[in-house]
Amino acid sequence: MRRSQAWRSTAGRWVHRTARVDEGGARCATRSADGTLVRMTAPIDPAVPPSGTGCTDCDAVGGWWVHLRRCAACGHVGCCDSSPAQHASAHFRTTGHPVVQSFEPGEEWFWDYAEQVPLAGPPLAPPTSRPDDQAVPGPRGRVPADWRAHIH
Numbered sequence: 499m500r501r502s503q504a505w506r507s508t509a510g511r512w513v514h515r516t517a518r519v520d521e522g523g524a525r526c527a528t529r530s531a532d533g534t535l536v537r538m539t540a541p542i543d544p545a546v547p548p549s550g551t552g553c554t555d556c557d558a559v560g561g562w563w564v565h566l567r568r569c570a571a572c573g574h575v576g577c578c579d580s581s582p583a584q585h586a587s588a589h590f591r592t593t594g595h596p597v598v599q600s601f602e603p604g605e606e607w608f609w610d611y612a613e614q615v616p617l618a619g620p621p622l623a624p625p626t627s628r629p630d631d632q633a634v635p636g637p638r639g640r641v642p643a644d645w646r647a648h649i650h
Contacts, residue, residue: 542570542597544620551628552637553577555585562640564649566601566628569593570608570619575601581635582648587611602634603627 553563553576563577567586572595576586586598596612599622606626608617628636635641642648 542619542622543572544622546571546573547623548573548601548625549575551575551625551632553581553583553585555588556581556583560640562635562637562642562645564635567598567609568601568622569595570597570599570622571595573623580649582650584650599626601627603630 548568549572550557553561553566554574555561556563556577561577561583563581563583563585565578565580566575567578568575569586569589572593574586574589574593574595576589576598577583579587590596590598590611596610597608597617597619598611599608599619600606604627608619609615610617633641635645
């Protein structure tokens with residue numbers, strides 16, 4: 499496993515410590531040790547609130563989730579890769595926003611889908627997790643009795 503990456507504030511945006519930010523501060527390019535462009539990444543925006551208290555995409559179609567992840571760039575709340583629909587990683591593939599933070603109570607870790615590494619990041623805008631009384635898996639009333647047979 500690789501070591502955690504550090505983040506720093508640049509012009510009010512949180513970016514990879516090894517990243518470059520363009521003059522507008524909207525994009526950053528990570529470079530390998532030899533200076534080759536590796537990928538474009540979305541910066542962390544600690545001011546953006548989460549999109550809701552549950553998986554936005556599951557809620558739209560009446561689905562359910564195991565655990566929740568919050569996009570650190572735009573606040574989109576999606577379900578984890580153990581969940582049937584895996585909306586958080588789908589959000590990364592669709593938007594290119596690679597960094598999520600756990601949206602579970604008591605968990606503050608970040609994950610970079612592109613690099614497949616844990617990260618250290620800044621505190622994000624509240625709320626920082628789903629409500630403590632929200633069922634896991636959830637939400638109540640939409641989780642099938644045989645839910646364990648549907649997880650990854």
